[in-house]
Amino acid sequence: TLAKGGISLHDLFSGRDKLAGKTIILTGKVVKFMPEIMNKNWIHLQDGTSFSGLNDITITTLAKVKVDEIVTLKGTVVLNKDLGSGYKYNILIEDAVLVK
Secondary structure, three states: OOOOOOOOOHHHHHHHHHHHHOOEEEEEEEEEEEEEOOOOEEEEEOOOOOOOOOOOOEEEEOOOOOOOOEEEEEEEEEEEEEOOOOOEEEEEEEEEEEOO
């Protein structure tokens, strides 16, 4: 179920160019949580939708979540982010906050 004002990963991936720099809301299941890397927590989120084989979005946040938890997050869409050390993202959601 989409949160109020939320979009699916399919819509995010298919409309990424229009969404660059915008704040979006996503709801999904946490499939991976990596705390405190480069002063941020890193979440991999899936919602059961996909586009061109993409079904997993990486999100940076200060929030703490658990794997298998269903969460709603609001963050900014960033395209073609290169963090160095081989970490390159075609699309990334940054500085997300949990939406209650």
